[in-house]
Amino acid sequence: MDVEPFSLPLSRPLETAAGAIESREGFLVEVTIDGVDGVGEATPLPGWTEPPEVCGRALRDIEQPRTALEGDELADAPAARHGVTLAVLDAAARAAGQPLYRYLGAPEHRESVPVNATVGDGPPAETASAAENAVNEGYPAVKLKVGVRPPAADIDRIEAVRRRCPDVELRVDANGAWSGETALEIVPRLAALGVAVVEQPLSAEELAGHAELRGRGVAIAVDEGLLEHSPRAVLAAEAADILVCKPMALGGIDRARDVVETARAEGIDALVTTTIDGAIARAGAVHLAASVPEIRACGLATAGLLASDIRDGIATVEGGSVPVSQGKGNIPPR
Ligand SMILES: O=C(O)CCC(=O)c1ccccc1C(=O)O
Ligand SMILES: [Mg+2]
Structure with a gap:
C-alpha cells in the first residue's frame, strides 16, 4: 500500500x-x-x-x-x-x-446527484449575492452557515437571501452554535422564512434538545451529534429528521451507507456531505449518494471551494447536480 x-x-x-x-x-x-x-x-x-x-x-x-x-x-x-x-x-x-455506485448496491442507473450550494458566513448583501448566483446556476438548494453572528444578524442575512431567492430550498447550518433557548426562539422565525432544514442547531452532546426542536416547521438535521453519540443513539433519541452523513468522519463510505440505510429503515431521512474532501473522496461520496434511491440534495458542491485539487474535473457541479462517473470504479484512472 x-x-x-x-x-x-x-x-x-x-x-x-x-x-x-x-x-x-x-x-x-x-x-x-x-x-x-x-x-x-x-x-x-x-x-x-x-x-x-x-x-x-x-x-x-x-x-x-x-x-x-x-x-x-x-x-x-x-x-x-x-x-x-x-x-x-x-x-x-x-x-x-x-461503477462504484452500482458495486455499492444502487438498484438502477443514476446520471447525477442533486447538490446544495454551500455559503459561508458573510454580510447580508454578500450572502444574498452568493445565494442568488447559486440559484442562477441551477442549484435546487442553498445551505447558509449561521451562528457566527448573533441570531438577529443571521435573521437579517436569511431575509436578504429570501428577498432575492423567493423559491429556493433554504437550509442553515449552525454547527452547534445555539443554546436551547436561542434555538426555541429562532426556529419559528426560520419556519416563517421558509427555511426547510436547520443543521446542528445545538451542540453535539444535545440529544433531548434536538428532539424538542422537531415538529416546529423546520426539519432538524444532526451532523456533529452523529459522531459525539452514535447514529443509533441519535435515532433512538428521536433527535433528528435528517442524518447528515460524512463518510470521512464516519469511517468510510461503507459505514456511511449503513447509516443512511439504518435511518431510512426507521423513516428518518439522510443526506451525504463531505468535510470538504479532495476529488477522490468527494467522488466516493457522490457514488455513495448515487447508490441511495431518491436522495435529497447533498452537500457535495465543494469542488469549487478548493483552489487546487488532487485531480481536476472530478465530481464538479453542473447545473445544480454532480454527474456520476459511469466508468469502472470510483473515477477514471489517470
Ligand atoms: O454540507 C455542505 O454543504 C458542505 C460541507 C460542510 O458544510 C462542512 C464542511 C466541513 C466541515 C463541516 C461541514 C458541516 O456540514 O458542518
Ligand atoms: Mg454540518
Whole structure:
C-alpha cells in the first residue's frame, strides 16, 4: 500500500460557527488487490476525525489493507479507515467491471446527484449575492452557515437571501452554535422564512434538545451529534429528521451507507456531505449518494471551494447536480 501526503488550500476560507476552514491536508492511498489498482483518500479534519499525524501514522503502519479492515485495526482513525476502504472498494468495483455506485448496491442507473450550494458566513448583501448566483446556476438548494453572528444578524442575512431567492430550498447550518433557548426562539422565525432544514442547531452532546426542536416547521438535521453519540443513539433519541452523513468522519463510505440505510429503515431521512474532501473522496461520496434511491440534495458542491485539487474535473457541479462517473470504479484512472 502506498501513502502520499497532499495539501489543498481553499480558494477562500469557509467561515463557520466552529471556526474557519482554510486548507485540507490528507493522504492518497494506493492499493493493488489481485492485480487490480485502487485509489483512496484520507483527509482528516481536526474536530471531526483523528488529527492528521495520527491518520498518517495509522496508514503507514498498515501492511495488508484488507487484513487491516477485517481486523478493525483502524477503529480509532475514521479518516484513515475511509482512505483504505475507498481504495479497496475502488479496486473491487474495477475488478467487478462496475461503477462504484452500482458495486455499492444502487438498484438502477443514476446520471447525477442533486447538490446544495454551500455559503459561508458573510454580510447580508454578500450572502444574498452568493445565494442568488447559486440559484442562477441551477442549484435546487442553498445551505447558509449561521451562528457566527448573533441570531438577529443571521435573521437579517436569511431575509436578504429570501428577498432575492423567493423559491429556493433554504437550509442553515449552525454547527452547534445555539443554546436551547436561542434555538426555541429562532426556529419559528426560520419556519416563517421558509427555511426547510436547520443543521446542528445545538451542540453535539444535545440529544433531548434536538428532539424538542422537531415538529416546529423546520426539519432538524444532526451532523456533529452523529459522531459525539452514535447514529443509533441519535435515532433512538428521536433527535433528528435528517442524518447528515460524512463518510470521512464516519469511517468510510461503507459505514456511511449503513447509516443512511439504518435511518431510512426507521423513516428518518439522510443526506451525504463531505468535510470538504479532495476529488477522490468527494467522488466516493457522490457514488455513495448515487447508490441511495431518491436522495435529497447533498452537500457535495465543494469542488469549487478548493483552489487546487488532487485531480481536476472530478465530481464538479453542473447545473445544480454532480454527474456520476459511469466508468469502472470510483473515477477514471489517470
Ligand atoms: O454540507 C455542505 O454543504 C458542505 C460541507 C460542510 O458544510 C462542512 C464542511 C466541513 C466541515 C463541516 C461541514 C458541516 O456540514 O458542518
Ligand atoms: Mg454540518
